[in-house]
Amino acid sequence: MKIGSLKVRLILLAVGSISIALMATTFVLNTLFYTFFEERIFTELDQYLIQLTANLEFDGDIDLSVAPLSNPQFDLPFSGLYWQVIEKGETVASSRSLWGNTYSLPPASFPGERFRFESKSSQGVPLIILGWSILLGEIETQRVLSLSIAVNASEVVDATSEFRSSFIKWLSLMFFGLILAAWVQVRIGLAPLESLRQKVEKVRSGEVQRLSGPFPQEVLPLANEVDELLDLHDRSLAKSRERASDLAHGLKTPLTVMLTIAHDLRKENVIKQADEIETQVESMRYYIERELARVRTRADALRHTDVSPVIDKMVSAIRRFPRHTPLLWEVTVQEDLSAPFDEHDLSEILGNILDNARKWAQSVVRITSESLPDGFASIVIEDDGRGVPDDVIDTIINRGERLDAMVQGSGLGLAICSDLAESYGANLTIDKSSLGGLRVTISWNSN
Template identity: 35%
Template sequence: MIRSLRLRLAIGASIAIGLVLLVVWLSLSRLFTDYVVGRYRAEMATLVDTIAAQVAVRDGEIVLPREPADPRLNLPAGGRYWQITRDNGAPIRSRSLWDTVIDRDRPSAPHHLGFLEVEGPDGASVLVHQQTLTFGEGPDARRFSVAAGFARGELDDALAAFHSQIRLMLVATAFVLAGAAFLQGAVGLSPLVRLREQAARVRSGEEKDFGSAGPTEVQPLIAEINLLLSEREAALAQARARASDLAHGLKTPLTVIAQLAESLPREERRIALEQVDLVRQRADRQLQAARMGVERMATTSIASLGGKLVNVLRPITAERNVVWEVEIDPSISLDLDPADLAECLGNLLDNAAKWARTRIRLSAEAADGRVRIAVGDDGPGVAEGDREQVLRRGAHGEDTEGNHAASTGLGLAISADIADAYGAVLSLGQSSLGGLEAVLTFDTGGGRRRPRGPA
């Protein structure tokens, strides 16, 4: 199945042009052939009439006292021929026939374009037009036939010359029409190109919808797309509001649970407070995403988003005097949902803020068609054998010093899920600062999000 509209139009135009030019070729060829054959037939009929007008009867025999004056009739194989065939006696012939006799009664004689075809004095074909006439009336009437002919080569050359010229003309016409069809396709499809550019601007967040401009034929499509975008924007706004309401709604119950947990035994209190802190972190992440208000596909600046996330998390580490280092080229960007990227990168920064001792580094670089975002800290890190495990939901690992619970077991798993949904990769390694380094690797253009389960 052909998916390209431009190719479909080109094939359709080529077929139409080919059929039209074929009809033109056949029609013009037929018309010109009929015209040329008619001219030769008229010439031969005139020659027959001229000869018949000169016929006389002497001593009971048909004679021709005076021959036509055309010099081609007096030259052997001169190109014009005549012959009078009598009932009694040898035929009377033009000198151009030399010793050739036109046998009009030969049953197997071929015909060409309505003419009898015979062999001429030079071996070439001669096309003959003949008529049977009667001279006189009553018992003295004499029947005879007059044949006039011409070299078939003349007719063939005339038709060949015409066909050669008309062939060149039709080929030139085909090129002109093909160019016109290509131009028509380009002009006709240009509104779709503009719609594609407008779609790119909508996707990057520069425009909210497709506007109202465009050809009449695509206006219904534009209206439907605008309505779809409007409904999607409303649904996203509602989803953000619900996420924010849910996150805020969890604050009070979590505070109450934390207060009640203070009355529990030490070990149970530690477990309960750890779980409360886990839920609170998740709620904070949703609040941050809701506050940013970026829940649709757009061209996302890594430096801008990273700066916002660092500003949100910096106060959390202020008491420990943690230094934040941000090394991001402002020109680096990704085409994906900023809210997803904010949640993915925010979890990594949140994890670094939790375990860093004095320094956290956020960096991003673009090379070889990929964007590499790295979050490193100088905390205890994660043992190499546990790095795959901590990317799974609910899993914990040991740090490089052998201590348990080097990660929350949720934030990194969520980031890994989001990265996977966009075809990216989240990998863990040893940071140059001494702790854990989490690296997100995206294709330069980002990508469309694939459906994923709820976090």
């Protein structure tokens, strides 16, 4: 696919949009999960904080003790869950899980007001801390204690990382699924344009004359405009064809008169002037016939013709022409071969070539065809005549050149045959045949 194609643009736009959306989703969900999990941790720490406060035992004098909390992790060294009681900046009690270590706290807050804090243990382990200050004892002996519960910050970080890793895996699968869905959507969405392209191709190849068939509402105006353009084109070609035909018919009478004058001059032994007039008349006839053929070609350029019936018809007709010796016609043409020619023009081209082969062949004329999978096809006509020198072959299809100057005949001539073939996008080439005479090849690409 080319970067300039609409399909590529839409797919790239979908890839970009989906990527941005999924990255934003990853960021938002990761933030939400972190916040949710952190709040859950603080809720759990708050329960432990209340339990710690309730488990404080004070005899009213100096001794302070804490009853064991419900979670056994507080008794396991470096378990990741800790508690600590501070009075006047000194640790007066702590969980066994701290194993003699401590962690710092912010300045004492108002009694009963919870504080959240991130700190590090004396070993440098990041901690998330929840605590409060309480007043303990009578007014005369009242003590201010800071109670806190701490958990390793890695609990939140690791859980968030694990969630993000798992979520990214699913998002990756979702990404490819969405890209596939976008590709299918683009394919389905642009299918009418592909259908329109195929219909235009069929019009160009002559299979259909107009863009028939249902189209979506968005594509239908374009199809209608193309059909109207084709109608206008056909009308313009028809008018051009009529004007060219009228001009040709209008010139035929003066040309006939000029040939009559040349004939009279020849009788009067004015040979040079008669030859010059005949040459100019033949040249004018050539141009007239060529332009008429081109106009007809442009009018019928979208048609296809089955080759085999045309060849059979032309061979059957030419066989009736008189010859001094019998002539063998070897015809091997594919039955399903078609050519992008109007039937009349194809008959003119083949008729002229076959007639030339008939005139110069000694005993055989061979007609074959070839059709390749890539769309290239050809018709080859060969004879076993005496042929022509190599330096003459290239001039055969030049304007006004004739191989049969001493043989009477009719037709458009090889030059006009070549022009006609080129008008239909085909090529006419002439070279030596393995039979000894000439080989004329008409080739085209059906695609």
